[in-house]
Amino acid sequence: xxxxxxxxxxxxxxxxxxxxxxxxxxxxxxxxxxxxxxxxxxxxxxxxxxxxxxxxxxxxxxxxxxxxxxxxxxxxxxxxxxxxxxxxxxxxxxxxxxxxxxxxxxxxxxxxxxxxxxxxxxxxxxxxxxxxxxxxxxxxxxxxxxxxxxxxxxxxxxxxxxxxxxxxxxxxxxxxxxxxxxxxxxxxxxxxxxxxxxxxxxxxxxxxxxxxxxxxxxxxxxxxxxxxxxxxxxxxxxxxxxxxxxxxxxxxxxxxxxxxxxxxxxxxxxxxxxxxxxxxxxxxxxxxxxxxxxxxxxxxxxxxxxxxxxxxxxxxxxxxxxxxxxxxxxxxxxxxxxxxxxxxxxxxxxxxxxxxxxxxxxxxxxxxxxxxxxxxxxxxxxxxxxxxxxxxxxxxxxxxxxxxxxxxxxxxxxxxxxxxxxxxxxxxxxxxxxxxxxxxxxxxxxxxxxxxxxxxxxxxxxxxxxxxxxxxxxxxxxxxxxxxxxx
Amino acid sequence: xxxxxxxxxxxxxxxxxxxxxxxxxxxxxxxxxxxxxxxxxxxxxxxxxxxxxxxxxxxxxxxxxxxxxxxxxxxxxxxxxxxxxxxxxxxxxxxxxxxxxxx
Numbered sequence: 001x002x003x004x005x006x007x008x009x010x011x012x013x014x015x016x017x018x019x020x021x022x023x024x025x026x027x028x029x030x031x032x033x034x035x036x037x038x039x040x041x042x043x044x045x046x047x048x049x050x051x052x053x054x055x056x057x058x059x060x061x062x063x064x065x066x067x068x069x070x071x072x073x074x075x076x077x078x079x080x081x082x083x084x085x086x087x088x089x090x091x092x093x094x095x096x097x098x099x100x101x102x103x104x105x106x107x108x109x110x111x112x113x114x115x116x117x118x119x120x121x122x123x124x125x126x127x128x129x130x131x132x133x134x135x136x137x138x139x140x141x142x143x144x145x146x147x148x149x150x151x152x153x154x155x156x157x158x159x160x161x162x163x164x165x166x167x168x169x170x171x172x173x174x175x176x177x178x179x180x181x182x183x184x185x186x187x188x189x190x191x192x193x194x195x196x197x198x199x200x201x202x203x204x205x206x207x208x209x210x211x212x213x214x215x216x217x218x219x220x221x222x223x224x225x226x227x228x229x230x231x232x233x234x235x236x237x238x239x240x241x242x243x244x245x246x247x248x249x250x251x252x253x254x255x256x257x258x259x260x261x262x263x264x265x266x267x268x269x270x271x272x273x274x275x276x277x278x279x280x281x282x283x284x285x286x287x288x289x290x291x292x293x294x295x296x297x298x299x300x301x302x303x304x305x306x307x308x309x310x311x312x313x314x315x316x317x318x319x320x321x322x323x324x325x326x327x328x329x330x331x332x333x334x335x336x337x338x339x340x341x342x343x344x345x346x347x348x349x350x351x352x353x354x355x356x357x358x359x360x361x362x363x364x365x366x367x368x369x370x371x372x373x374x375x376x377x378x379x380x381x382x383x384x385x386x387x388x389x390x391x392x393x394x395x396x397x398x399x400x401x402x403x404x405x406x407x408x409x410x411x412x413x414x415x416x417x418x419x420x421x422x423x424x425x426x427x428x429x430x431x432x433x434x435x436x437x438x439x440x441x442x443x444x445x446x447x448x449x450x451x452x453x454x455x456x457x458x459x460x461x462x463x464x465x466x467x468x469x470x471x472x473x474x475x476x477x478x479x480x481x482x483x484x485x486x487x
Numbered sequence: 488x489x490x491x492x493x494x495x496x497x498x499x500x501x502x503x504x505x506x507x508x509x510x511x512x513x514x515x516x517x518x519x520x521x522x523x524x525x526x527x528x529x530x531x532x533x534x535x536x537x538x539x540x541x542x543x544x545x546x547x548x549x550x551x552x553x554x555x556x557x558x559x560x561x562x563x564x565x566x567x568x569x570x571x572x573x574x575x576x577x578x579x580x581x582x583x584x585x586x587x588x589x590x
Binding site: 008072075076079145154173188328331376380382383 | 549589
């Protein structure tokens with residue numbers, strides 16, 4: 001390959017064909033209109049039905065994790081709840097998966113599929129638990145694995161949590177390529193896909209997201225067994241949206257149609273995830289609003305053309321927690337329940353602790369994941385790292401926490417709260433992104449379209465946007481008009 | 488400069504500049520665009536011998552051959568459970584007294 005073929009622009013211009021070859025899905029066959037695509041058609045196109053996915057997971061030790069009732073944390077929540085309030089809190093202990101998190105479910109079908117297609121290796125771009133999940137599953141299937149991590153700032157300093165994830169991937173035999181901050185990680189990822197001919201074990205393919213449906217089915221069945229009915233609410237830590245999408249789809253499959261699906265992210269508002277100077281000023285590398293909000297309001301920003309993770313379709317509510325609250329509840333989980341787990345996975349537990357206090361005592365709420373813990377990936381090193389990097393760490397009122405400046409551990413668990421984001425606003429932002437996306441597609445296709453000319457959306461588009469935003473057709477049309485488009 | 492000679496097949500770490508600031512995406516924050524995109528990777532040294540700072544070739548854990556500047560031999564993992572934070576000990580004490588009050 002000539003050197004000009006390897007430049008950032010040249011590689012990015014080939015991204016469509018690189019991804020098509022590396023995922024084995026022609027996304028264009030599901031697309032229609034200006035924006036519409038057949039989501040359910042894409043989800044059903046994998047060639048694996050739910051039973052197949054479950055069988056693959058069982059074959060490789062994935063899933064069937066315990067569901068535990070957190071009696072002491074429930075009792076603590078009831079201490080602060082109004083009379084008659086304080087739902088029973090349950091926890092799906094996903095740390096029991098082979099790689100230590102629910103991400104093993106996401107990797108299992110992908111890696112199996114890569115093997116079936118004859119790929120000799122897989123690549124994934126992630127600084128999170130997914131890297132270890134892919135590396136672990138690849139080891140089980142005898143495939144090579146490369147994990148590309150965004151790891152360091154320009155001083156060469158990396159968070160202990162990411163260092164630990166790199167170690168775990170290498171423990172499973174993976175090559176770990178560690179990069180400095182920047183979205184050009186995707187360029188590096190594409191270059192590696194071209195060079196190796198490996199499979200793109202994306203987090204966002206139908207294989208990956210279908211793999212999480214087993215989590216939703218299991219927790220529904222386990223709750224039926226323990227309490228006689230599906231939970232009244234489930235709280236899902238939300239970043240790229242796959243965890244929420246897969247869990248909600250699985251619960252629906254298991255007949256839990258009335259359960260409230262609540263997304264929770266750590267509030268990192270004000271920090272730019274692509275900014276070298278902000279990179280080490282956050283103490284959560286995932287499960288935060290820096291991923292959660294962009295991916296909720298524009299799921300197709302991922303490493304595949306059409307993401308199978310579409311959380312706005314499924315969420316009834318979206319709350320935020322603060323870093324200090326999540327660290328506190330991680331300590332509480334260890335001290336009160338005897339379960340030492342990683343902080344990031346406890347984002348939804350912090351939210352559930354607050355939300356349970358709004359619910360009746362007879363109701364139930366499920367926290368649907370935990371993650372493993374270890375050196376680096378633990379309250380103490382993460383807080384120590386924050387302090388070393390100039391973040392003020394103190395005990396006080398978490399409502400005073402400023403992401404990137406301070407972490408405030410609650411002086412009393414009574415003040416742990418989970419403020420709601422405005423879903424209507426998120427839906428409007430989704431529509432704005434969808435319009436931009438449709439316009440860019442038209443321009444890329446070479447269709448004459450001045451950037452200010454109104455786009456035309458047909459009935460298929462409106463139906464699609466209605467399903468995407470769980471809004472009526474009238475509401476979609478009115479939101480489209482706000483962006484200057486004809487509907 | 489470390490004068491230690493590192494032999495072939497030693498497990499090492501190399502550093503590579505992937506994009507110079509002027510080659511980076513135009514759609515990134517100024518702080519990020521002001522610096523290069525860098526990478527680090529581990530592997531077995533393919534050169535007969537080398538010193539830290541030399542341009543070398545390595546074979547990674549999956550057999551890929553990559554070149555870059557040698558920066559470490561036998562790199563380890565140094566992340567830990569960190570120093571004790573008095574605040575966490577304080578929270579532990581509080582949780583114990585809350586637990587006792589619940590019983």
